[in-house]
Amino acid sequence: MHARKKTRQVHVGPVAIGGGAPVSIQSMTSTYTYEIDKTVAQIHALAQAGADIVRVAVPDPKDTEALHHILPQSPVPIVADVHFHFQRAMEAVEAGVHKIRLNPGNIQDRSQVDRVIRACRERGIPIRVGVNEGGIVERRDKDKRAAEKARLRSRMGHATHLLTDRDLGDPLVRLMIDKIEDYLRIFEENDFHDVVISAKSIDPRIVIDAYTAISERFDFPLHLGVTHAGPKETGCIRSVVALGTLLAGGIGDTVRISYASDPVLEVEDAREMLNCLGLRARIEPELIACPTCGRIEVDLMTLVRDVRQKLATIKVPIKVAVMGCVVNGPGEAEGADVAVFAGKGRGIIYVQGEQTRTVSEAQMLDALHEECLTLAAKVERGEATLSNSSVTIAPPDPLPRADGSLPLRVVGGS
Numbered sequence: 001m002h003a004r005k006k007t008r009q010v011h012v013g014p015v016a017i018g019g020g021a022p023v024s025i026q027s028m029t030s031t032y033t034y035e036i037d038k039t040v041a042q043i044h045a046l047a048q049a050g051a052d053i054v055r056v057a058v059p060d061p062k063d064t065e066a067l068h069h070i071l072p073q074s075p076v077p078i079v080a081d082v083h084f085h086f087q088r089a090m091e092a093v094e095a096g097v098h099k100i101r102l103n104p105g106n107i108q109d110r111s112q113v114d115r116v117i118r119a120c121r122e123r124g125i126p127i128r129v130g131v132n133e134g135g136i137v138e139r140r141d142k143d144k145r146a147a148e149k150a151r152l153r154s155r156m157g158h159a160t161h162l163l164t165d166r167d168l169g170d171p172l173v174r175l176m177i178d179k180i181e182d183y184l185r186i187f188e189e190n191d192f193h194d195v196v197i198s199a200k201s202i203d204p205r206i207v208i209d210a211y212t213a214i215s216e217r218f219d220f221p222l223h224l225g226v227t228h229a230g231p232k233e234t235g236c237i238r239s240v241v242a243l244g245t246l247l248a249g250g251i252g253d254t255v256r257i258s259y260a261s262d263p264v265l266e267v268e269d270a271r272e273m274l275n276c277l278g279l280r281a282r283i284e285p286e287l288i289a290c291p292t293c294g295r296i297e298v299d300l301m302t303l304v305r306d307v308r309q310k311l312a313t314i315k316v317p318i319k320v321a322v323m324g325c326v327v328n329g330p331g332e333a334e335g336a337d338v339a340v341f342a343g344k345g346r347g348i349i350y351v352q353g354e355q356t357r358t359v360s361e362a363q364m365l366d367a368l369h370e371e372c373l374t375l376a377a378k379v380e381r382g383e384a385t386l387s388n389s390s391v392t393i394a395p396p397d398p399l400p401r402a403d404g405s406l407p408l409r410v411v412g413g414s
């Protein structure tokens with residue numbers, strides 16, 4: 001892990017971005033913003049999952065009108081996502097939104113951008129200047145679009161007809177930087193500095209290169225994201241590869257993982273990513289589970305799934321291990337506050353290094369859950385402390401088979 005790059009700080013309501021503030025988690029509602037109750041419910045669900053800031057789309061006046069009702073009910077600051085219509089930005093500012101997301105390139109007229117900037121400055125509202133790979137090549141002006149594409153292709157030094165947009169690679173990064181420089185000039189000319197920058201792509205390599213280059217050039221805080229990452233199953237990998245690489249390199253002040261799925265999943269995965277990188281204090285249990293192998297004698301996959309669901313209500317960062325056997329499990333569960341080692345039809349449960357009970361396979365889930373709840377309550381009352389390193393678990397004796405014989409100890413495994 002590299003030291004985090006120091007950036008300027010902006011404030012989105014009470015949440016600081018940059019300047020050494022903790023990396024914040026953002027997400028975006030998938031509701032129609034004008035459906036006030038649904039939008040407020042989703043904002044609460046996202047906040048409950050750990051979102052620090054939530055963005056809403058405001059394509060229509062009825063959406064910005066809804067902000068007057070949504071903002072007083074929101075537990076977290078709200079960002080208005082504006083495209084094409086500068087009036088929506090003005091209305092959102094008027095409604096008291098905490099931040100505006102703006103792409104100056106898709107606002108018709110420079111004077112309109114200036115008006116939005118002035119309105120935000122008067123209210124102390126920051127603006128995220130976002131460029132996405134898909135939108136950086138001019139879309140409205142055909143001649144300008146042709147010139148920009150030709151410039152990209154000539155930079156590659158290839159025959160034009162052989163090159164698809166997906167092959168543009170580095171020149172895309174350079175065009176993204178060029179665009180950001182153009183946009184930042186507008187903000188500088190307005191003496192406006194509460195800016196956050198984003199430069200998203202669907203390609204993790206472009207995301208890494210673009211943010212790395214931006215980080216070298218500017219000291220504005222960076223909003224990291226992979227755009228249109230896809231469904232959670234693949235989008236998670238795409239996003240964590242890009243954002244995790246940048247964060248480990250000290251780059252990034254706020255993150256949004258985006259999936260074509262329930263946005264709560266975006267927040268849960270962003271939280272886990274930051275936990276894994278040590279950039280956010282864990283507030284929920286951590287689950288360790290063995291991958292299973294030919295030694296498994298219980299339905300561990302179902303047990304792990306069920307344990308995960310049970311742990312969701314616990315708000316204490318206990319470390320829980322679910323191990324398929326006593327061969328390698330104890331070593332890999334070392335440090336776990338609560339652990340179960342499963343064997344033929346039974347499981348041995350340990351709590352902070354002490355063996356507490358042996359239960360049947362049918363009782364394992366409830367017994368483990370009970371031990372987790374008891375320990376979490378003790379921690380909350382100050383009667384127990386969590387220690388990630390000092391909990392050692394002595395290998396239990398191999399569990400006897402149904403006929404009473406002991407299985408052979410096996411060296412190796414997971």
Ligand code: SF4
Nearest residue numbers: 290293324325413414
């Ligand atoms: S050897 Fe490792 S992977 Fe195999 S069942 Fe035991 S703990 Fe799980």
